[in-house]
Amino acid sequence: MNLSITKKAPIILIADDEISTRRLLRLILNKEGYQVIETENGQDCLNAFNLYQPEIVLLDAIMPIMDGFTCCRKLNQIQSRRAFASDSFQQIPILMITGLDDRKSVDLAFEAGAIDYITKPLHRDVLRQRLRYLLEAKWAQEALREKEQKYRLVVNNLREGIFQLDLEDNLTFLNPAWQEITGFSVEESLGQKLSTFIHDEYILVYQNYLKLLLTQNQPECSFELQYHSQNGDVGWIKIYACPIQDSDRNIIGISGTINNITKQKLREIYQKVDYQTTKVLAESLSIKDAITNIIQIICNNLGWQLGEFWKFKVQDNCLSPITSWSFPGDKLTHFIRDSSEISFLSGQSLVGTVWETENSLWIDELIEHPIFLRTDLSQQADLVTSFGFLVFHGLEKLGIITLFCNKKKQEDPELLRLMTTLGSQIGQFIKRKQAEIKLQQQNKLLQSELKQAGKYVISLLPSPLQDKVQIQHLFIPSIDLGGDIFDYYWLDEQKLVIYLLDVSGHGVRPALLSVSVQNLLRSQSLSNIDFSEPNTVVSELNRMFQMDERGENYFTIWYGVYDILERKLVYCSAAHPPALLIYPQKNNQLNTQQLSNENIPVGMLSEFEFEQSVCDVRPNSSLYLFSDGVYEIATSENKTWGIDALSITLEEYYQNSSQPHSNLSSLLQKIQQINPQENFGDDFSLIEIHF
DSSP: OOOOOOSSSOEEEEEOSOHHHHHHHHHHHHHTTOEEEEESSHHHHHHHHHHSOOSEEEEESSOSSSOHHHHHHHHHHHHHHHHHHOTTOOOOOEEEEEETTOHHHHHHHHHHTOSEEEEESOOHHHHHHHHHHHHHHHHHHHHHHHHHHHHHHHHHHHHOEEEEEOTTSBEEEEOTHHHHHHSOOHHHHTTSBGGGGBOGGGHHHHHHHHHHHHHSOOOOEEEEEEEEOTTSOEEEEEEEEEEEEOTTOOEEEEEEEEEEOHHHHHHHHHHHHHHHHHHHHHHOSSHHHHHHHHHHHHHHHHTOSEEEEEEEETTTTEEEEEEEEEOSOHHHHHHHHHHTTOOBOTTSHHHHHHHHHOSOEEESOTTTOTTOSOHHHHHHTTOOEEEEEEEEETTEEEEEEEEEESSOOOOOHHHHHHHHHHHHHHHHHHHHHHHHHHHHHHHHHHHHHHHHHHHHHHHHSOOOEESSSEEEEEEEOOTTOOEEEEEEEESSSSEEEEEEEEESSOSHHHHHHHHHHHHHHHTTOSTTOOTTOHHHHHHHHHHHOOOOTTSOSOEEEEEEEEETTTTEEEEEEESOOOEEEEEEOTTSOEEEEEEOOSOOOBTSOTTOOOOOEEEEOOTTOEEEEEOGGGTOOBOTTSOBOOHHHHHHHHHHHHHHOSSTTSOOHHHHHHHHHHOOSSSOSSOEEEEEEEO
């Protein structure tokens, strides 16, 4: 853990077990002026979180000791306790780092409480923009919270309702703030029961709290209720109450305060709707199911009885209903059934008006409003209020959602803004799903090309070597074809080159890039480069191949040169899995040495200086070089097999084989037993070099 920090810049807490990823993040974040605290597992992250007050936490999903999802949940538990203890506590955002297109990890991240996620490979521009957005939002909330606290100190007493009740729940005293909260005058309210202003669903809750105060000697209590205002709206209040005692300590009534928390509650409800909508869009497989579920979320949380989704049909030049949801009831069912046979032109009725003007529209008296053309149906279904909003993506209109209520609702600008945001989110989802369908169709055409490309890569791989050094290998391309390729050849009679590289991504593009790199190395076409010095070779590749704007075209590589006379191996690993050197000791015990460097992938930063290392190679040693597809295997227990487990398997293979370099089939069979899937998820590349 890196504990050397100051208080001059925002602190970012990183938890990632990969040294190369942490180093890359530190370089990017330091360059942006952030301070960085590094941890390598979830437990260390919790400890660092309690020691410091970071602005943001970056969590890798898969880590030893404690994974990122568990750590995220525990961090949020800590923050919940702090928030409960202090009203001024500001939530610290948690950003999850997960695999590209890993839907399950994204779902787990949101369930654990992460506010957002970024995918590997890490793109510094995306990371920089995401962090800046989260920090600016956090600072803005802190500034707003500070201003609100100062404001409340001045106006709380003026806006807080004060009341007194007798033993029969009759109001005996009210201050002027009562009218501001409820709309009812003090004069007309005194003498009435406070329960008459409470929403029916909360009467029993209110009566239970009164009973506690009057019969069980409870000194005080506070609770939240819904109430009816003078204009018919339903709002939220928070009541603080305590018993009134006479000189003989007999309870003669109740006094307390009332605060209007409607806006706060609505914000919470709107945030809940926004969160649940985001979750539905992340999990839904079809457009129709997603929109139906979102309509249900809106109705359940915001007090609407029915919702519809309309789509413009170009062939008919009109808007027609596609899906709907409502609470149970014959009247609502008949409304949906009869509406399903109706279509509207652009500019016609509520639906067509929203489509033509591209603006939300609120109607609080359906029967009397001339623009609404389903008056008879709405009257039969007892529907009073409706509003519609546009579903869109950029400038493209994709549909209309309409909502209906059986009560009169006043137009809510905040709700309209929320629905506009949801309309944009749903539009993005629709376009993404349409693109996925198109991509699936294109993918079928690409499968044959990928098979041909895989055969081409195999044809470029070297033959097994039975010489002063024995080398054999395994290569199984994934279905999607990754970016693995490797080679070994003699530079001269004394020095042997061995390397394996893995280009990010899958498909023909990374495969072609890996082939291009192999051609450069095999033909020794790098100008003025000593191919016996691994770090100079990797540095020149880094200069030539830089990651593009989409975060693609970078790769990891392990490049080594073995000197058979000096029995020394010089190597440079650019964020590649460490090679494992296994050799027997004098006590017949095996020793396994990991060969790696703290370098970043090739293509991340053009100015990066790559390091190399050297090690001695004992007689009868075996070096195992592999890509991450060999050990990043999801087992039947839904856990990642991992490099430590691979190391143990290689030691057993070495020890149980009379000639470890003679046959790799038994090793492959063992690893295939670990993998519950028929195929490997990534290219499987493994080289055994026996010295």
